[in-house]
Amino acid sequence: xxxxxxxxxxxxxxxxxxxxxxxxxxxxxxxxxxxxxxxxxxxxxxxxxxxxxxxxxxxxxxxxxxxxxxxxxxxxxxxxxxxxxxxxxxxxxx
Numbered sequence: 575x576x577x578x579x580x581x582x583x584x585x586x587x588x589x590x591x592x593x594x595x596x597x598x599x600x601x602x603x604x605x606x607x608x609x610x611x612x613x614x615x616x617x618x619x620x621x622x623x624x625x626x627x628x629x630x631x632x633x634x635x636x637x638x639x640x641x642x643x644x645x646x647x648x649x650x651x652x653x654x655x656x657x658x659x660x661x662x663x664x665x666x667x668x
Contacts, residue, residue: 592667593647595640598631600664602644618663633665 591605607614621633636644641661 593644593664595636595644595664596634599667601667603633603663603665606665614662631666633663635661635663637661 588609591601592599593602594600603614603618607617610617621628638661644662
């Protein structure tokens with residue numbers, strides 16, 4: 575059973591975690607993982623191994639420019655300051 579959602583449920587409304595990338599409403603892998611109280615890396619690995627179960631546009635990896643834009647919007651650090659080492663995945667809302 576999944577634990578109680580960590581950061582998202584207690585402090586920030588979920589709609590604050592929805593962003594627009596490529597004209598689509600999306601949620602970052604880290605925010606979605608927090609909802610399920612798991613690590614973003616675990617979420618991504620699980621979903622990649624089950625990719626055929628989901629629509630083609632269900633998740634995609636953002637470009638470097640989009641990641642920079644999101645980082646500025648979210649005021650998070652870049653990889654040289656301890657942030658994520660790879661480009662994040664985002665999950666679309668249908």
